[in-house]
Amino acid sequence: TCSSAVHIALLEAGVEFELVQLDVFGDKRLPDGSSLLELNPKGTVPTMQLDDGNVLTETTVLLQFIADTNAPSDLAPSAGTFERVRFNETLSFLSDLHKSMGLFYNSDLTGSMRAYSHEVLHRKLELIDEQLSARVYVAGDRFTVADAYLYIILTWADDVGQDLRRYRHLIQYRIRVGSRPSVLSALGERPN
Numbered sequence: 001t002c003s004s005a006v007h008i009a010l011l012e013a014g015v016e017f018e019l020v021q022l023d024v025f026g027d028k029r030l031p032d033g034s035s036l037l038e039l040n041p042k043g044t045v046p047t048m049q050l051d052d053g054n055v056l057t058e059t060t061v062l063l064q065f066i067a068d069t070n071a072p073s074d075l076a077p078s079a080g081t082f083e084r085v086r087f088n089e090t091l092s093f094l095s096d097l098h099k100s101m102g103l104f105y106n107s108d109l110t111g112s113m114r115a116y117s118h119e120v121l122h123r124k125l126e127l128i129d130e131q132l133s134a135r136v137y138v139a140g141d142r143f144t145v146a147d148a149y150l151y152i153i154l155t156w157a158d159d160v161g162q163d164l165r166r167y168r169h170l171i172q173y174r175i176r177v178g179s180r181p182s183v184l185s186a187l188g189e190r191p192n
Helices: 003-013 059-069 082-105 111-132 145-155 168-178 181-186
Strands: 047-049 055-057
Touching (some): 055 059, 082 111, 082 145, 168 181
């Protein structure tokens, strides 16, 4: 799930945290027997409970929170700057890409709707591929929480039948980001 993007961001920020895994499609039970629904009535992940008891949800919100509350952090441009507005625009687009890619997990998506959805997804991936021809990372020349998000979305491509080989810059990007220690660790592999 996209909660892995938040996991990557936490590792990048060097934050101490307790990761709790659960079957979000099953009974949503936490290890202590309580329900995720008690913390987050939406029943979705990622869900983050802070030390003060506050609960935050939604991937883009959590990514920005991690970047903004862990100084010094280069994981997002400074709040209140025009660069941050552009960064937020990128996160919003990635959220839309997330939904477009996620559609293909729905077995009811068939025929012309599937073909149309592939075309929409192709246009979005093509746009990102073009942007990556002129920059190292999705939001510029440094790794940000937006890269954690895009990387995780791209890991779904094989699952949903989206061949990324035609997106040369995306392939290079996926290799580059996928080799980061935070990504390897979050996905359960050991860094070299």
